[in-house]
Amino acid sequence: MSIYLALTVASLKMYFRNKQALFWALFFPLLIMIIFGIMNFDKFNSPNVGVYDAANNQASAALIQALKGNGEQKLLSVSVDELEAVHYELEFGSSRAVIEIPANYGIPGEFAEIKVTYDERFQQERAVVSTILGQVTDAVFKEAAQVPTEYRVENAIGISESVIEGQGQGFKAWLIPGIAAMAIMQTGLFTVVFTLVRFKSQGVLRRLKATPIGASHFLAGQLTTKAIIVVLQTYVLVIVGAIVLGVSVGNGRLGAWFDLTILALLGGALFIALGLAVSGWAKNEETAAPIANIITMPMMFLSGVFFPLSVMPDWLTRWSQFLPLTYLADGMRAITVEGASIATLGTELLGLGIWIVIAFVIATKMFRWE
């Protein structure tokens, strides 16, 4: 125990004395956060729309398909779900409108009234959704008009609009937890890889091997140190991000910080273990850097850190939803943006758990002292 403590204290001292590493660990993610926050990418995305399909028939399926747009041109990012779920998403800012297709939609002779609810704070998105919905229903109507009279479906479509003021805070609030998750990945993987590979190539690890301590002592000390750093970094990024971009964290729920800590530790453990695996395998910094980049770079873009997964093609998100960073970013976002409690994040916790086991198995197989 005292050996473990001595190693942990020593490596903490070493980390905090390395002012440059400290600067980049915080400066880089903050910079990205602020730049993206200012650019406000909300404008460039096709708005997320939640659809509740009470009719669930051929006509309503055609309407939903029309809202999504054809293969060439994507109109709206549509997700179909239960009424409660789509309203929750609107309320907490992950979608911009709810479209309710009534049960009598597409039934001949009936007047189907489509209800649309908008978040009034997003007028631009409201205009986009309203226009697209108008055009699409118009087109459906015209198509029906061209059908020979004997097959004509007599129905009428009406649209009623209402607004709510959601609690969601838009892209800025959405961005912060993703960047914090990315920073956990970067710090976990890169600080471990670079310190260990340097220690290995310099012969520091060889000298440690000549002492009676086991590998486990040394690795435990390293893990603890990096875990502490990862948690502190998450606090700093979320707090500074929230202040600079003017958003609230976890809807003001104090427990959100506890939940964030748990997620940061899980994510930290996962990426630190991956870092151990890479540094076990790599002989020097030259080989370690590309491997670490190959692991982190795709995840940066495929895990919904900068842009929502909904803007990506379905064949890609089918795979990228299983990436470790996706689980971490989604979990942290649910806590900070939607005010969810960690107890409700079953999928994310299970995903992270499985990845942690995988990473540790690889790490113990790969780690070498020289």
Added chain:
Amino acid sequence: MTTVIDPVIVAKDLHKKYDEITAVNGISFEVRAGEVFGMLGPNGAGKTTTVEILEGMRDADSGEAIINGINVKDDPRAIKAMIGVQLQQNAFFDNLKLSEIVDLYAKLYLAKVDPVEILSRVGLDKRKNSKYAELSGGQKQRLSIAVALVNDPVVLFLDEPTTGLDPQARRQVWALIRKIQANGSTIMLTTHYMEEAEELCDRIAVVENGEIIVLDTPDALIDQLLETGFKPEKRIRGATLDDVFLNLTGHDLRDS
């Protein structure tokens, strides 16, 4: 200190192969308590591999290595806990002060020591607040020896302790090794400098291609050579260029 069993080191017919290369090919010797035992030979002769087998860092393919009565293979951790090692290429955490490095290593051996006292034994007490990266080559080597002393070892292994050092730094390390021996420690060192072996070692083993080709005291080896009628090529002048250099640049510690 643990009771010292004489001989402190027993190596019996050690063999070690790396893929195709035979690094150690049947090496046997004993090191007595309190002596400085030198292993000489060119680079790649098998010195370091032999030493690393004794230190519990590498497993021998066959043969026995016994330190202070314990077979290294049976309990490498116990061996590591009671020996002191200075490896050929070792380094320490570069963002720690010297006193912190000594303190950390003492804790790894569960030894209670005063880091400054240990540093003063190698003449680095004044630099206790310096970082490892700021030290000169000779100072790094002396720190490395200081770290090897934290557990009051029954035997000290020094693998090429002066390779790459300038003449002054080398002489400082020699003086340090003699001081450690005078305190009753047993030392096993490897070197490829003959004058170093002559200066420090009570007995030397010359290794070539993984085998010991001769083992005796330096004086006996020189006498045996002279008996064959050997004459050195150059006339002995009573001083060497080494002496000239040291005379010009000074013998004193240069710890700037």
